[in-house]
Amino acid sequence: MDNPSAAATIKRQKTHIFLRGLISFFGFIGIVIVFSILTNGRIIRPDNLSLMFSQVYVLLIASMGVFLIMTVGGLDFSQGSILGLASIIFCWVSNYSIVLGVIAAVLAGAAMGAFNGFFHVKFKIASFIVTICTMYFFRGLCKYITTNGPVPASTNVMMLNETWFKLLLTGIMLLLGFIVWHFTRVGCDLRAIGAGETAARFSGSRPDLLKFLVFMVSGAITGFASFINVIKVGSITGTAGSQLETQILIALVLGGMPISGGAKARFPNIIIGTLTYCVLEMSLPMVFPIPATQQLVKGIIFLIVVALTIDHESLRVIK
Amino acid sequence: MHRINIVSESFLKFKTSKYFGFLVLVVMTLFFWGFFRLLSPSNFGTSRLVISYFQTSIQYAVGGCGLYFIVVMGLFDFSVGANIVLSSLVGVLLSRQFGYWGLIFGCLLCGTLIGAFNGILYSRLRIPSMIVTVGLMLILESVANYVVTLDKSGFPGKLSNSNILAFGHAPWNYLAAGIAFLLMVFLLRFTKTGTYCNAIGSDELVAKNMGVNVERYKFIGFVLLHFFVGIMALLTVSYGRGMLAVTGMSSMDRNFKPLMGTFFGVAFKKYGCPVTAIVLGEFIIIMIFNGLVALNVPTTINDFVTGAVLLTIVSLTNRGLKGSVVK
């Protein structure tokens, strides 16, 4: 209706959406400023940036996959295990050829993701239940394989441990992700499914198929991330990638990603989120010498950022 | 023809009764028992061993009961593991002065208080439970590390004094767990809480319209969850004779063992025997673990098998309907 009150609400909504787009960004800036002061500007010293980045790569790439899953309203707790297992497979194959290794890792990741997707879509089991099961499933394999010692990668892999190289790969992945998200119908479809699955179905998108694919793709992406992970680590133990899923969750939420997914999912959520997380990871130890304190502050900051940035409109029923 | 009808009729009647669910559970338990028993008759599943498996499993079952309240409402809580650690350490700390009373009330009280805290934060901040509890998990974990430093006994966080270990073995651990299970049954059957939690779970808005105070019962859900977690902490710390304060989210692993039991419980909800399902579910999982060791399979494969079994059971029981929207 065109009565003033409605118009007013519309206005409010518009400005609100606009602000929400930025608020997590402000959060990021705020945290950077606060910690540059607390660390006497150490964290923003140029030579520290490369160090900072080298922790971003894996998280950033893996987050892209989970971002897609969360957009359709799902969750994935098997990411860490997928990373571990894919890394192992990469290590094995890398002894023949690194390129083949990357391909194998991506395929393996895709397979594991497809496994999740299959159970989620075919049997209609909540994604977080499925992925908690598969988290154990994959982690078990991972530990079993490494029983008699870490799985080493081919030694030339370590040669690739160059900032520019990792930066390049991450950049490419980001660019690809951005293009797919913004310049294909995928972004539109996924947001629609997240916002209202039935309506999306009646508008011609295929929720089941897309959900399955999303899980598969995110697996593949994590598979690719495992390549960079191995570049940095060199050999894989049974614990490789533990808690990655939680880090991703925290990072994305910090980036302003609505946990219920839907139309408010924005690509920058990934970047802002992971950067915020890594800034915290890097600077907290500088400020607080004791790990316990570091974590306490991390927790408090996390809650505050979420409390300030969370968007209640989109959640009628808060689960 | 007619007789067949009667038979199928009565079978249907039976199929919907709670005894059916109970039967299925027992059969499943027997199946896994028999499976490993056959493979390694010498060193698996004798009565003595079964008892010891059961002893191990009850602590997780208690936690599973607690999680049931939250999970059935469609919420989740990641701070369970961290709370186990913190409550245990508080219990140990108090036990230095007040012996058993300190231990018991330390665990239970601390647990419950944290539950209330979670509940308040959840309903006040109106943040999805999954997120808010991740934040709390980080905080509780680190607080636990401070609590340890308060313990000047020289055995920080350890129940070194051998005359305070009663809850680590029969009969006291059975007693504590038994009380927890009975309490659970009581809550589900003989209070509004159980009913309302289920109602909220199946349709929050309808429940609201029927006059259920949703916010209030979500809060109660959190408190109950962490009260049970307190009991679990008591059992766990006595079982392991000490607790280790951790950092870096490693307490997360503690969330999942109880959760498995909860999955069983939710799966058998429609047969009206969730508690039995939780207890036997955890028992099955521990049995698998022991069975693998008995077969001299490295325990590293254990997670793999557990995951597979869980997935099978969940996909057999928790399926959604065609066209239903599942996130």
Place this chain on the structure above:
Amino acid sequence: MSDVILRSENLYKHFGITTAVNDVSLEFEKGEIHGLIGENGSGKSTFCSTLCGIYPISSGRFLLEGKELRVRSQVEANRHGVSIIVQEMGTLPGLTVAENIFLGEEDKFMHGVVKNTGAMNREAQRLLESYGFKHIIASKMIDNYSFEDRKLIEIIKATYFTPKIVVVDETTTALSQSGREELFTVMDRIKNGGNTVIFISHDLEEVIDHTDRISILRDGSLVGTVKSSETSADELKRLMVGRELTNRYYRTDYGQSVSDEIVLSVDNVSVPGEIQDISFRLHKGEILGIGGLSECGMHETGKAIFGASYGRKGSVTLKGGYEVKSIPGAIKHSIAYASKDRDTESVIIANSIRDNICLPSLADMSNHALLNNGKLDSFAKKFAELMSVKMTGIDQYVSALSGGNKQKVVLSRWLGKDSDILVLDSPTRGIDVKVKADIYALMSELKARGKSIIMISEELQELLGMSDRILIMKDGRINGEFIRNQNLGEKDLITKMV
């Protein structure tokens, strides 16, 4: 026995611009069963919803035993002795039968915090048996019982506390014959207990047989009240209809022939439990109306044509010989569908107008799978403005729009897709007169452009006013067919509907 228990005084209920209940003043007497009839959208359900606090009253008031009754929720209504049995499901799965019956009313079994479940189950069982539903066991999970049994349980939930007023809102449609008998005995018992039943139904015979008095509503206003013993189905039908057709915004052309080119043929389509063996043809440039009562299966028919229903049998074939099996297929071959349930099945509430309009056309607008967002914006803008959607911009969320504008978004989506066959389910439901007019105009224009439209509607004059041909459905089957002409009246349709 003629002392009034409930009275409504000059009751109004507006939804936006539409007036659902228009100055209704009614009296209900103690110990009577009072029928409430009227065609779809005549406001009888809305009237009862305001009584039970499901909707707030716009103006006017209810007097219960002389005291003003203003309730905000069903629970409150129950407390005042007013209860309702609704059309759709009102029980919660995952709870036992007893828990469902006493949900929100446990207090009578509480000793402090302790709930005497035994007593509760026994009480529930006693009720079940006193109502004669012996086959239902109180302690069992409600999940184990059929839709019909759950309805019976609802009846108990609504009546066990001997309320003064019980509203039975189109419950019978969900029940089999035996179920109906059960319901009627319950109603009689309530009546004999000196309390009142308000009985809403489309089955006129049923209403005449089981009520003392019948009030007829039309377009939200009261037509009159008659004694059941002194009336007949035909008289009631006359009263229900007999409106001067306000057809200034309907089509005025008559007797012009429709091309006999068949664009869509539906053959023996069935959906388990919904529709049986539906067959018809749709011609080029034809507006085919499908009417009937809400539960007659016409809505499912629309879904079935669109390839959206599960477990569909039979075939839906297009001119080119393409068989519609899935929604994407249907859309690809230019079938459009606007659902009756607009908010969950048509528009994505929590999404922008832009995305909502572009979604079906994305495939067309992307070259080599690449989208040009500028193009999307202009596309969305173009059709939103073509339909003159009231919005601040295409980034606005649909949730902020009025029903009419939501429907406009849906239509502009399909205009953008330029579909040849439009399946419009209740296109003007809950929409104000002005937008209605726009939509009718659009339909005529589309027809002129040779598009074919299937209009599924519960509003008879809309069917009469717009369609070249009308199919009337009843109990999941096609029960009659009418060709457009002036002297075709609502009465003719209703005879086939009920």
Place this chain on the structure above:
Amino acid sequence: MKKLLSVILVLGLACTVVFAAGNKKPLIGVSIWSSTDTLGSQCKRILDAAAQALDVDIMYVDQGHVSEKVTGSAETLAAAGCDGMIICNSASAEMNAVINTCTKDKMYVAQFFRIIDKTANPNEYQLACQSPYYVGAVHEGEIDNGSNLIKILAAKGCRKIALEGWNSGDATFLLRWKGYKQGVETWNKAHPQDKAVLLDPQYGGTTSDTGRSTAEAIINANHDVDALIVAGGGGDTLIGALAAIDSMGLKGKIKVVSTDFLADLDQQLASGGMAAESGGHYADPLFAFMLVYNAIKGNYHKPAGSFYEVLFPYLYVASSQDYDAYAKYFVTDLPYNAKELSAMAKLSEPDLAKKAAALSIQDVMQRRK
């Protein structure tokens, strides 16, 4: 509520300014699996003492032996502007990235509890030799330690020996495991008529409850074991294992040896809960710390094409008397007091190595006389 939280944040950050106060002291980072578990907290204790004695700032990063966190910790410390770091990595291959980070950021590094295996990881070894910033490694003779424990057990008449590790594939565990196997071999060579068997390891994690359930599983599966080796895991695993044996009423029947000292070891030894213990190695990081400290001070110039290697002795405790002494000088007190620590800092590398090798309960007794 939000306001309240914000207040908390402000307070939290306010108190940080105290820490944040700029400083010119040398800063040494510690990358450790956990600074809070039994062994880890002991390490932290002695390192803090050393830092205080030498007026050095020290900071900790817990990496939980998760490979990517291990390599990450080096970067975090470098970013924090550490002049040097000591690290306990989980797999040798990680050192590649770590050393590169250190070289790039001119941060000295030394390993504790660990050394790069020349044969298994030649490249990392080479890298370590070449890098001017990789000072060296302090480690125990894990293999000898392993075979020693077996010797003790076998001597006590144990013939079926179960093995409980913590995480699969951990570098240290693999070495110790190798040691146990060697020990068994040598014994069986010597006594072909009554051979001893070593079961495959099961993994009990690093917490006491998992430790107990795993131990119970092992014993349930093999009721004829007469010895259990708890290879390590920081102490809690051992506590759990002992609890298991105790609750099964097998105390004393199953001999337990381990490489983690317990706070209540004396009772355990007295009551027969424990057969023998090697340990006391929590002072190991101290020497790594000294290496790095001197490297920063410029006192040490690492041998070209190689690096310092300090072999740290295990202390063996087999009786409660031994332990009382240990408790006196290692638990309630530290093996080195401030004076000795600052003196130690002035030693040359070879003397430092000697000092390390000399550490024993008796050694401390003499010094305390």
